[in-house]
Amino acid sequence: MQRIAILGAGAxxxxxxxxxxxxxxxxxxxxxxxxxxxxxxxxxxxxxxRLGVPVVPSVQLYDPENLAQALADATVVVLAIxxxxxxxxxxxxxxxxxxxxxLMMVTKGFGYDADQHVQLIPPLLYNELPSELKETxxxxxxxxxxxxxxxxxxxxxxxxxxxxxxxxxxxxxxxFQTSAYRIQTTDDVIGLxxxxxxxxxxxxxxxxxxGLELAQEHPWHDLKAASFPQAVKEMVQFAQAIGGRSxxxxxxxxxxxxxxxxxxxxxRVLGERLxxxxxxxxxxxxxxxxEQTVEGVAAARFAVEYVEYLAQQGKLTLADFPLxxxxxxxxxxxxxxxxxxxEAVLPALAPHTSNE
Amino acid sequence: MQRIAILGAGAxxxxxxxxxxxxxxxxxxxxxxxxxxxxxxxxxxxxxxRLGVPVVPSVQLYDPENLAQALADATVVVLAIxxxxxxxxxxxxxxxxxxxxxLMMVTKGFGYDADQHVQLIPPLLYNELPSELKETxxxxxxxxxxxxxxxxxxxxxxxxxxxxxxxxxxxxxxxFQTSAYRIQTTDDVIGLxxxxxxxxxxxxxxxxxxGLELAQEHPWHDLKAASFPQAVKEMVQFAQAIGGRSxxxxxxxxxxxxxxxxxxxxxRVLGERLxxxxxxxxxxxxxxxxEQTVEGVAAARFAVEYVEYLAQQGKLTLADFPLxxxxxxxxxxxxxxxxxxxEAVLPALAPHTSNE
Numbered sequence: 259m260q261r262i263a264i265l266g267a268g269a270x271x272x273x274x275x276x277x278x279x280x281x282x283x284x285x286x287x288x289x290x291x292x293x294x295x296x297x298x299x300x301x302x303x304x305x306x307x308r309l310g311v312p313v314v315p316s317v318q319l320y321d322p323e324n325l326a327q328a329l330a331d332a333t334v335v336v337l338a339i340x341x342x343x344x345x346x347x348x349x350x351x352x353x354x355x356x357x358x359x360x361l362m363m364v365t366k367g368f369g370y371d372a373d374q375h376v377q378l379i380p381p382l383l384y385n386e387l388p389s390e391l392k393e394t395x396x397x398x399x400x401x402x403x404x405x406x407x408x409x410x411x412x413x414x415x416x417x418x419x420x421x422x423x424x425x426x427x428x429x430x431x432x433x434f435q436t437s438a439y440r441i442q443t444t445d446d447v448i449g450l451x452x453x454x455x456x457x458x459x460x461x462x463x464x465x466x467x468x469g470l471e472l473a474q475e476h477p478w479h480d481l482k483a484a485s486f487p488q489a490v491k492e493m494v495q496f497a498q499a500i501g502g503r504s505x506x507x508x509x510x511x512x513x514x515x516x517x518x519x520x521x522x523x524x525x526r527v528l529g530e531r532l533x534x535x536x537x538x539x540x541x542x543x544x545x546x547x548x549e550q551t552v553e554g555v556a557a558a559r560f561a562v563e564y565v566e567y568l569a570q571q572g573k574l575t576l577a578d579f580p581l582x583x584x585x586x587x588x589x590x591x592x593x594x595x596x597x598x599x600x601e602a603v604l605p606a607l608a609p610h611t612s613n614e
Numbered sequence: 615m616q617r618i619a620i621l622g623a624g625a626x627x628x629x630x631x632x633x634x635x636x637x638x639x640x641x642x643x644x645x646x647x648x649x650x651x652x653x654x655x656x657x658x659x660x661x662x663x664r665l666g667v668p669v670v671p672s673v674q675l676y677d678p679e680n681l682a683q684a685l686a687d688a689t690v691v692v693l694a695i696x697x698x699x700x701x702x703x704x705x706x707x708x709x710x711x712x713x714x715x716x717l718m719m720v721t722k723g724f725g726y727d728a729d730q731h732v733q734l735i736p737p738l739l740y741n742e743l744p745s746e747l748k749e750t751x752x753x754x755x756x757x758x759x760x761x762x763x764x765x766x767x768x769x770x771x772x773x774x775x776x777x778x779x780x781x782x783x784x785x786x787x788x789x790f791q792t793s794a795y796r797i798q799t800t801d802d803v804i805g806l807x808x809x810x811x812x813x814x815x816x817x818x819x820x821x822x823x824x825g826l827e828l829a830q831e832h833p834w835h836d837l838k839a840a841s842f843p844q845a846v847k848e849m850v851q852f853a854q855a856i857g858g859r860s861x862x863x864x865x866x867x868x869x870x871x872x873x874x875x876x877x878x879x880x881x882r883v884l885g886e887r888l889x890x891x892x893x894x895x896x897x898x899x900x901x902x903x904x905e906q907t908v909e910g911v912a913a914a915r916f917a918v919e920y921v922e923y924l925a926q927q928g929k930l931t932l933a934d935f936p937l938x939x940x941x942x943x944x945x946x947x948x949x950x951x952x953x954x955x956x957e958a959v960l961p962a963l964a965p966h967t968s969n970e
Contacts, residue, residue, distance in 0.1 A: 401714030403839030411832070414956040416840035431964050442961035476767070483759030483874030484772035487865045508864055509843045510961075600770040604796035605866075608787050 259283055260433050265334035265347055267293040267300070267319075268606060269406035270307040270364050271338030275317045276410050277439040287313065288320040290339065290347060293562045297321060329354035334362060335549035340551065341367030341379060347387050357394040360426045362419075364400045366454040367553055368560035372408035376564040378451040396423030398430050399447050401454040403514035405522070409439060418511050420450040442510060449506030449571045452497040453515055456561060460489035461519035463585050465526035466595055469533015473565040479523070481599060488581045488603040489516055499573045537589055558585050616638055616789050619688035621703055623649040623656070625664040625722050625762035627694030630767050632903075633795040635670045643669065644676040644684035646695065646703060665766040685710035690718060690789060690940070696907065697723030697735060704742050713750040716782045718775075719938040720756045723909060724916035734807040752779035754786050755803050757810040759870035760795065761878070765795060767940040774798045774867050797864055797959040808853040809871055812917060814910035815843035817875035819941050821882035822951055825889015837955060844937045844959040845872060855929045881910040894947055914941050934946030 260283045261424060264271045267289035274428035278285045289297040296306060301319055305312050313319075329335065329351060339347045344365045355361070363379060371377045371385065379540075380397050387395065404419035409415050418605035419441050421427035431441045444450060467482035493516075494507045520526055524545065545552055561582055569575045576583050584602035588595060616639045631787050632861035645653040652662060661668050667674075676684035683708060685691065695703045700721045711717070713904045719739060727741065737755050743751065758774035765771050775790075775797050777783035787797045800806060818882045823838035831909045848862045849872075862868060876882055881900065887897035901908055917938055925931045932939050941957035944951060 356748065403832070403836060405835050408833065408836040411831075412835065414838060414840070414952065414960055416960045417835040432966055437963070438956075438958035440963065443964075476769075477761070477764065478769065479761050479874050480759060480764040480769060480771040481879045482877065483870045484770070484866060486873045487869040490864065490869055495897065508846065512842060513843040513846055513869065514839045517842045518835050521835045521839065522833065592921055596770065600794075604770055604772045605798035607791055607793070607796065608784065608799075610788055 260333045261331055262286065262334045262336065262433070263288060263328050264336040264338055265325075265328070265351060266290060266338035266364075267296045268340070269306070270404075271336065272306050272309055272313060273298070273406035273410035274297070274336060274338070274364075274434070275313050276412055277434050277436045278313045279316055279413075280436050281433065283433065284318070284330045285316065286318045286320055286332065289322060290323060290343065291322045292343075306410070309407050311407075311410050324352055326354050332356070334430065336362040336364060337383075338364040341369060341553065341556070343482060344379065345369065345382060345386060348383060351388070352388065352391070352575070355391055355395065357390050359395055359399050360394050360421075360423075360430055362398045362400060363407060366401070366451070366458070366481050366579050367557055368455055368564065375567060375580050376560050378448070378455065380447055380451060395419050396426035397447075398423075399450050399454075400510045401450040401515065402442065403510055403518035405518060412436075412438045415439050416442065416510050416514065416538065418444055418450055420444045420447040422447060442523065444506060444511075446503045446506045448500055449497045449502030449504075450511045452500070452502050453493055453507055453512040456493050456496060456556050457489075457512070457516045457519045459558040459561060459582065459585060460493070460516060460523045460554075461483075461523070461525040462488065462529040462532075462552075462554045462558070463581060463599065464516075464520035466533040466588070466599065467529075468526065469530035470596070471533070473534045479594065481596075481603070484603045485581065485599060486516070492579050492581055495564070495574060495578055499568050505514020524550045524552045528552045532588060532595060537593070538589055551560075555589060558589055559583065562586050617687055618642065618690045618691045618692065618789070619644060619684050620694055621681075621684070621707060622646060622694035622720075624694060624696070625662070626691065626760075626765075628652070628656070628665055628669060628761035629766035630692060630694070630720075630790070631669050631673045632768055633790050635887065635958075636768075636957070637789065638793050639789065640674070641672065642674045642684045644681060645678060646699065647678045648680070648699075650678065650680070662766070665763050667736055667766050681706055682710050686716070688712070690716050690786065692718040693719060693739075694720040697721050697725060697909065700735065701725065701738060701742060704739060708742070708744065708747070709752065711747055713746050713781055715751055716777075716779075716786055717747075717751050717756050718754045718756060718786060722757070722807070722814070723913055724811055724920065731923060732916050734804070734811065736803055736807060740961040752782035754778050754779075754783050754804075755806050755810075756910070757806040757871065758798065758866045760876035761874060767795045768792075770797065771795050772866050772869045772870065774800055774806055776800045776803040777889070778803060790966045800867075801863060802859045802862045804856055805853045805858030806867045809863055809868040810847055810857050811913050812849050812852060813868070813872045813875045814881045815914040815917060815938065815941060816841075816849070816872060816900075816910075816931050817881040818844065818885040818888075818908075818914070819937060819955065820872075820876035820911045821885020822889040822944070822955065823885075824882065825886035826887070826952070828886065829890045841937065841955060847889045848935050848937055851930060851934055855924050880906045880908045884908045884910070888944060888951060893949070894943070894945055911945060914938065914945055918942050
């Protein structure tokens, strides 16, 4: 039996209490200052507002001020914080982390390093660790096509854990796996994280086709289906340019996660709103009011900045990412959705030759 | 301007009159004995029953008995016949085919060759041709994520034309392409055809997850999303085993066509019926009564037979195709849908080691 501390009582952090509790581990769920209302619901035995189910009574709930107690003697720590909050929470947690234990990371996306270069989350986390933890505490990234509510409910789910430390990732696999929550392992952390971050951006473009369908009352399936492999192609290029592998993108972390992200969720909803004809300003404002952060918006902007940085090194240019470029134009207010999407994902017209 | 004869007035054959007419070609649409009612609707200026739109008046309609006239001096012939009828129609057409002109093939699936081995459609067609046509009339296969109704309506669509004859495929591309109907070309006919045939089978498995959702009123998105890359993986293995390329499966013909086929259509509907709890017998009977052929059923059975044939040559075994195997069990009446799908597409459980 392990003692697991999950930092962040949002949807995914709370959902992971299901497989862990089923396996008989001691599970501690710590909430940030933003999670106080969520913790109150759970403590009252009511369903988590974003999951629809309560946690089992054996899950120990910790308030924001009790971070030290939540982390005391934890053998695995799970960071389930949004990408804009993860570094500050990690800094608060570091004094209580025991050397030698895995640090699992559910957070997806990008951030800036000390040189103001865009980076994926794992290197940013790693840079924060004191040297003792750098040497002994392997980072295990969590990706793959998982909806938090389905994990919480115990429905069949495939997830992917990635780490450079084969022993750590195998240990986490055995701690978390259940007959419903199945875990593939990989050493391609870069490919896993590229997919996890970028799929949110590309899911917006797929959602746009759903929105067009809702607005115009006829399907845009061909355009959506042409967009899907273009998104996959661009994720492969991005991953390969920074040391990830194409096979990761073609598997559960890329194709699978893009599929599930386009089936439901906030990124799809933003796309639907745009496709129905809302301006980006109105759509984002409506989602902000509903307290719905759309991670794909930041991911799209970070990704463009990352590609520009890679272009300076002669690796790739934005011209290699027509769909990402089209998305950023739409996020900047360009309402020519159909034209932008079509030119980004449909094959080019062949020139007519002079002898015809 | 070209003179194009389309054989088969079903959905896709009729849909292709849209880009061809827009490009100013002479378009002839010939209907089989099964298409008589469809032709009558079109001749009356009414919408095609399966497309929802009429053909433009310049499209010339030919009755079953006027095959010779339909083919007279045609510079391109399009075969848009179901897979179980294509050989007999081709035999009727051969006396009227002019040497040197492309033979385009919209039909997807498998059939038996003279030795009772399963084959893709292009080699079966080729074997039927007299030697003069074999040498001069290149076969051009048509694949990619296209719904006939969207092509007919002129909505943005990406298709893929494949041929071993680069000149012929480029010529067809220029004849058919419009700003909405865009054509990618490839020389990987095998990969294109494997994807076109197998996507119908795998779309049934994705439809099952939609059916489970309808029956149980909660999403099965994680299971569906885990199934998608497994389907892609199995299509890649199949294509590579017989000389096709993985890149074809990862692009529009594979990932794209699987996506669009799972969004709507008969294969998805069959899956939904199974997922909702209907027996395979009842589901197929209901669809037969509605005159809805589900191509994925035959494709799944042919694919298993093809894999068994490859296994005899030591190339692959059915164990390499867990999702295809699970589908065939479900098509044979096994109602344990969730268990079969889960075991086929979720990562295996890691064994617990003795020192834990």
